[in-house]
Amino acid sequence: MTDKIFRVNMSTLTTSVEEVPAEWAGHGGRGLTSTIVAAEVNPTCHPLGSANKLVIAPGLLSGTVAANSGRISIGAKSPLTGTIKESNAGGTAAQLLARAGCKAIIIEGVPGEDKWYSLALTPEGITINEETELIGKGNFEVLSVLDSRLEGKQAVLTIGQAGEMRLAAANISIKDPDGGLRSSGRGGLGAVMGSKKIKFITIDPKDGKVAIADPDKFKQANRVFAKALVDHPISQGLGQYGTNVLVNIINEAGGLPTRNFTSGQFDGHEAISGETMHDTILERGGKVKHNCHAGCVIQCSQVYHDAKKEKLTSGFEYESIWAMGADCCVDNLDHIAEADRIMDDIGIDTIETSVAMGVAMEGGVLEFGDGAGVCRILKEEVASGSALGRIIGNGAGAVGRAFGLTRVPVVKNQAIPAYDPRAIKGIGITYATSTQGADHTMGYTIATNILNVGGNVDPLTKEGQVELSRNLQVATAAIDSTGMCLFIAFAALDNETCLPALVDMLNARFDLNLTGDDVVSLGQSILKTERAFNSAAGFTAADDRLPEFFYTEPLPPHNTVFDFSDEEIATFWDF
């Protein structure tokens, strides 16, 4: 069975199953979503109009037994940034989509009538069904109702109220193996799904399997690959404390953006740290280690219980905890966990929305430190679509514009995440040059700037940062195409058996003869495809900048500014 393109036209309410064009065959995940968006979407179109397309693709290795290969890529023109966008997440969707023989879903058009729909995908194709019961409901209720409606183990992609309201921070949520939620969080892809009036998508692969050209070679390579992942010390730290291990590390480095990016250290860091979280989870009977998709050997997720020892949230990430914590000066992990759960339920990006709260605090909407206030605004304003809720749900840039503020931490209108570019300069290059707005995952220089993975580049000097960001952005684009979790990068940078084993798996799966150089070429070509889309959409070098205040306001405790010239930033694209 050869994989197919599953196409849905929401204007005509028709579907089709199509052969994969030759020029798309070598792509998967982000490489494929970006290639399809660049080929089929007019770069100047309105992101919420009928000309935009939502593309969903498993990675090249998704659906196989390859360790950590269960990430799903979702792409479109972003309503938040106006750029091309790919956002990937765990959950069961990538693996089941691949097993259903689907190379990518392409959803185009918008319905003429004011009705809502769901999509049901099987290996035979997609059916479109009108949906009424679940409209206006949060993601947890959607999952709960679908548990009783659906037969067997099916994947679910869903939007909450934020996506229905087409808020620019709306995410697409993906059911995980435990029935929890994973988020394609960044860039407002939930708003694109909402604009097409699709509340949820189910994926039933029946008894489909992914074909492997050389199963023995594949298994052998996967053993080497998985061992490299498991052996890396960062993997072990992630398994114990989750990504939230970073709170104390980044605070110590003076790069933990605090009080809407006015300091690099947070007095309350201990209270929200990975260590505190770990102990609290143990005390309340949650899970310290937890996987977001089957086959993950790192298990950086966790299940966090409330004081009554009942499950409150899972997949409780450093960036979310930082944003609600240090950036909003909230030092109460239970408030942060509750806010995290509400945002997952509404279906809205935790980074964008929490940074928006920090900007709103500066604008006087609520006091810094008011964690209960954050939860109240999420429940009462954002979920209901009040005017204030819509301002916050449209992201940090929208809050900044509404309140006429200048300290607004966004690049290409997307919120800057948990690493201050004045104290960790490499990540500033990533924020500025990324094809998708500010996003640490696009080229995670923290690895080398702070964690000494893949070498060591001093975070406080300019030297080597552009090259570091470039190498990581290229590698990331390739990794994002395989369905692999980005956290394989630590092993790939430090263990010389890791990347060859990954290439071996690709070769064994598709009967190819790729080399490491081909992987680099793939990453470069993806970045260039994405950048060409953005250029046609009207983006220029003038958009590859951090906000003015990073250049003019020194950040304590190092009292440094971001001091790259425009020309220095522009050299990023010399490849």
Added chain:
Amino acid sequence: MTDKIFRVNMSTLTTSVEEVPAEWAGHGGRGLTSTIVAAEVNPTCHPLGSANKLVIAPGLLSGTVAANSGRISIGAKSPLTGTIKESNAGGTAAQLLARAGCKAIIIEGVPGEDKWYSLALTPEGITINEETELIGKGNFEVLSVLDSRLEGKQAVLTIGQAGEMRLAAANISIKDPDGGLRSSGRGGLGAVMGSKKIKFITIDPKDGKVAIADPDKFKQANRVFAKALVDHPISQGLGQYGTNVLVNIINEAGGLPTRNFTSGQFDGHEAISGETMHDTILERGGKVKHNCHAGCVIQCSQVYHDAKKEKLTSGFEYESIWAMGADCCVDNLDHIAEADRIMDDIGIDTIETSVAMGVAMEGGVLEFGDGAGVCRILKEEVASGSALGRIIGNGAGAVGRAFGLTRVPVVKNQAIPAYDPRAIKGIGITYATSTQGADHTMGYTIATNILNVGGNVDPLTKEGQVELSRNLQVATAAIDSTGMCLFIAFAALDNETCLPALVDMLNARFDLNLTGDDVVSLGQSILKTERAFNSAAGFTAADDRLPEFFYTEPLPPHNTVFDFSDEEIATFWDF
């Protein structure tokens, strides 16, 4: 006495009076504000930050007896569009500023402390005074209190609550000879003034006079010029019905955007027409003819009374009436006049805010036709800075983003005014290519498309529109530099004595030997200066577009779309 530059630094709270650099000497009005902004403002700066500058300049002929020469130009980087911006208005400021010997005021920096200030300008310089009493007050109260505070006839420029809140649609209001208000409406310049914490500026020229090199030649030329203005039939129509004479004309042409740009004709057009307004004014004892500045011979303003025969508003323009009327489906002129007065008091652009109301109606905030609701939202939400008020006060684009809508009539985030570009195609070229976002006054093709002034170019075909818009945009940039009202263009296009007389006045004032060709060159060079600023700010040809729906949704009754290709639009810049 040679004119000087009056500079104010709000960061240091210092002022200076400087010689005019040679390269600025030949400029006035818009040419000068744009030249200064381009020279001194970093194009990528935050419009509300300390790097932006607010520049205020009288026209080259302002302060003289030249007919219709009392327009003041205000420029900055716009918080609404992100482009360079010039907005001009009547009132007494241009004439008194010129008589004070001021070539331009340049206001830079932002105060470090959270205090408000006023500026007092005399021929000796500017003093900065802290202001407390009038903070939070509307423009009418500011004028009333200043009437008792100030000695003699002084000009006043002021911001209302909208400017204090730095809303992107905030205007700068200028006192007129009757103590009413004129608005530098477009582009949010009031927010720039608010960001610099300046509530108002007073101008006292003492006994200053404008020097004329050849007074006899000047007087002679002005006689010819004024006669050309007075004789033109459009001037006469404007004097009788105001600009609102256009409601019935544009409705008849099928280009009156109605119900948020879904039709080109409004059933209620008679109720809001210039003819109805004229009769209502007569009946209630208002003024049919009224001037916005001393020396105007057209007098298109009027004073509109309420049902109790008390003054409600003046300067009641077609574009404002259209926006609250046809675009919001409000067919009650009293509601529209009340809304107009409230917006003048808050200090917010009537076009931007009313188009924003139309988009909000589409978003379900209130019903189309609810004129009382519009007034209530202005008074209760916008004036108080509620979340909804801030969304609407940030303009049509902000409302579209907040509510996730696609039918959002903006170009470069500025609301499209009262002429639908599907039915009047020349104006679409102006909207798309203007250096300042959608703005009919930048190149008023209605003159030739609809009013048969300067020839006749069929509004429904593409032929000749690019050239028409180009010629008018070039001419307008030059006219905006003289301090002349744009309505001199009708006579200039049709009466061959008009433009030479204007050139004669410039030569007589400054002892020059300009020709008509020099005026064209001046206009071209201003457009190029403005465009270069925008390019450096990151704008490209991809921004020179109308919103998608103008290309895809046919407009009744002609059922036409805007059908210029990107390449055709780009030819605008071939000069």
